Amino acid sequence: MSDYIVRATAGNNQIRAFAATTKELVEHAKNVHNTSPIATAALGRLLTAGSMMGSMMKGEKDLLTLQIKCSGPIGGLTVTADSNANVKGYVFNPEVMLPPNPQGKLDVGKALDLGVLSVIKDMGLKEPYTGQTHLVSGEIAEDLTYYYATSEQVPSSVALGVLMNKDNTVKQAGGFIIQLMPFAEEAIVDKLEKKIGEITSITSLLDENKTPEMILEYILGEFGLDILDTIQTKFHCNCTKERVEKAIVSIGKKEIGEMIAEDKPIEVNCHFCNTHYNFEVNELKEIIKRSK
Missing domain, CATH: 3.90.1280.10 (HSP33 redox switch-like)
Structure with missing residues (x-):
């Protein structure tokens, strides 16, 4: 299983967590759409988020769509995922090129700039559920963290990363979503916030070849991590x-x-x-x- 998601709990079920490695599916998306490095990073982050968020859905036919409409040169992105973590997506302008940000990283925030993130969940009801927030940074992970806090009232930490090689192949891709349950004790909340604050970046963890299990152990090991299952994730389009x-x-x-x-x-x-x-x-x- 090359790309997969780990689902886990910690802190006596007061924390739920998801971590994913998505290098193969992001490389596949890059090849399908012939994306530039910055477009690959942006799309890869949203695909990674989509795969984890899709796996949170309960029904076999449930569908999740993540849509970003933005003023930056990338124009926008769309990703859809099902509850089996099959995911697909595209960027409006796959050839976008920008200079690195002051830290020397791919400037995804500048590529997106101002815009709106929509999360659409089709669960077979009369109308799909739609939540919307403004982009707070355009870096996608922070935007989804803000979405969870404002639209779903679920305190969450979202981290997404794509590392590119010099030859425009994907070196590493993955991320995590860690969420507090409504009954989480104050001590757990404070301890988790402190631990997450110690993480330099998800890309540094990926660059150390840490697996999803190792990433969750690093963050949640002291909380009593309980890994529930793993689920394969892949880029899959059902068009015919x-x-x-x-x-x-x-x-x-x-x-x-x-x-x-x-x-x-x-x-x-x-x-x-x-x-x-x-x-x-x-x-x-x-x-x-x-x-x-």
């Missing part, structure tokens, strides 16, 4: 030609008729996995017949 055909049907017979009148095949591209689907004119005619 049949699903794309349904999308074509939804644009209406008049528009499809105009495409047929041009007597040219059309190409439809999946945003999430960059797969191209071609429909010949005779296929478009069949689609119109079937949609009657």
Whole structure:
């Protein structure tokens, strides 16, 4: 299992925790979308968050969408994940390039700048749940920490990191989400805040080749860490030609008729996995017949 998430509790169930290693899926996303290093870092962070947040959902058909719309040159990002931690996503401008920040790191905050983070949970109810917050830093982890505090009233610490090699391959990717339960005692809260404050950065832990288990042990070992299970996570897109055909049907017979009148095949591209689907004119005619 190359990419996986560890789910755990600590402090007599007063703390719940998730940690993930996502190097393979972030590398796959980079190759699919041909992203620049800074776009890879931004998308990789959001994919990592999506995989962990997706795994928190209970229902087999539950879907999570993380959407960022922003004023920075990256334009925005969208990630979706299911409860089995299958995740997919894309950036609006995959070729964005910026100079490093003052610390010499990829300046994801500058790439996003001002904007809004939306968390959409589709749990099979009449309407999906949507929570929204403004970006507080554009660094994504801090924005999600703020989202949890304001929209879900769950005190959380979110850390996300992507380390790139000089040749634009992914060296390490991963992160953690640590949350306090409503009944957490003040002593536990204070101790956890102190411990998290001692962490220099998630990238330094990843760079030391720490596994998700080792990261959680490092942070929560003194609280009595109890690892519950591990779940595989991967970049997975469920698009098919049949699903794309349904999308074509939804644009209406008049528009499809105009495409047929041009007597040219059309190409439809999946945003999430960059797969191209071609429909010949005779296929478009069949689609119109079937949609009657």
